[in-house]
Amino acid sequence: MEAILFYTLAAILVLFAVLTVLARNPVRSAVYLISALIAVAGLFLLQKAEFVAAVQILVYVGGIMVLFLFVIMLVSVREVIGQPKTNRQTKTAVVLAAVLCVELVFFLSTGASLFEDAEPGPAVIEQVQTLNTESVGTLLYTTYLLPFEIASVLLLVAIVGAVVLAKKTI
Amino acid sequence: MITPTHYLVLSALVFTIGVVGVLTRRNVIIIFMSIELMLNSVNLNLIAFSDQLNKFGGQVFAIFVITVAAAEAAVGLGIVIALFRNKETVNADEMDLLKW
Numbered sequence: 696m697e698a699i700l701f702y703t704l705a706a707i708l709v710l711f712a713v714l715t716v717l718a719r720n721p722v723r724s725a726v727y728l729i730s731a732l733i734a735v736a737g738l739f740l741l742q743k744a745e746f747v748a749a750v751q752i753l754v755y756v757g758g759i760m761v762l763f764l765f766v767i768m769l770v771s772v773r774e775v776i777g778q779p780k781t782n783r784q785t786k787t788a789v790v791l792a793a794v795l796c797v798e799l800v801f802f803l804s805t806g807a808s809l810f811e812d813a814e815p816g817p818a819v820i821e822q823v824q825t826l827n828t829e830s831v832g833t834l835l836y837t838t839y840l841l842p843f844e845i846a847s848v849l850l851l852v853a854i855v856g857a858v859v860l861a862k863k864t865i
Numbered sequence: 866m867i868t869p870t871h872y873l874v875l876s877a878l879v880f881t882i883g884v885v886g887v888l889t890r891r892n893v894i895i896i897f898m899s900i901e902l903m904l905n906s907v908n909l910n911l912i913a914f915s916d917q918l919n920k921f922g923g924q925v926f927a928i929f930v931i932t933v934a935a936a937e938a939a940v941g942l943g944i945v946i947a948l949f950r951n952k953e954t955v956n957a958d959e960m961d962l963l964k965w
């Protein structure tokens with residue numbers, strides 16, 4: 696059952712990722728990317744990461760992609776159609792990316808035994824099934840408190856930066 | 866049996882697709898979306914190891930990655946709007962003000 700779900704979601708993810716990159720119209724690209732992100736959220740659920748899956752849907756699909764769609768509507772879509780959609784370095788880029796992919800898969804498959812034999816952490820196994828959100832929240836407010844606060848400052852800076860950049864006159 | 870290697874290979878595939886998008890497309894907005902794909906493939910890795918090791922650190926880091934992605938998207942799209950207002954284009958190869 697797990698294998699069926701994994702392969703289905705993986706196929707959906709790869710298909711929509713390819714469509715995102717290939718689509719000529721940015722609006723279609725954004726919709727394909729939303730489907731890919733939902734497939735990623737499904738994969739998170741499959742790995743018992745319910746909180747991250749919910750955050751993925753809320754923040755990515757509900758927030759970031761809506762922002763993308765707004766910007767696509769703001770800058771005109773019409774002039775994009777009819778021009779070449781790729782730039783001059785396409786062939787080199789595809790060859791290099793294929794080399795990168797082969798390299799990654801090769802090293803991942805040769806090194807797989809290293810991390811698959813790693814011992815799972817002790818004791819938290821029953822918590823994994825019941826207390827995912829609580830555990831993540833506790834970790835965020837204890838061990839990772841400083842990064843958490845820095846992330847909120849980063850978001851504040853990003854808000855101010857986005858407003859300043861998008862304003863006509865400062 | 867689905868092992869972490871399955872997730873890592875899937876993540877490598879999605880990452881490569883994102884790299885192709887960043888390197889080949891002209892439209893800046895689609896380049897941004899390809900970057901989001903790459904960030905998501907990294908998140909898949911983090912969650913896979915979090916599940917494998919039964920530790921929640923990976924999930925916390927995935928949340929941080931999502932936070933940074935949100936900040937990056939906001940600032941990046943602000944830059945796109947500012948560039949579009951000044952240059953009337955969203956094509957990456959026509960934005961060459963810094964080239965001599």
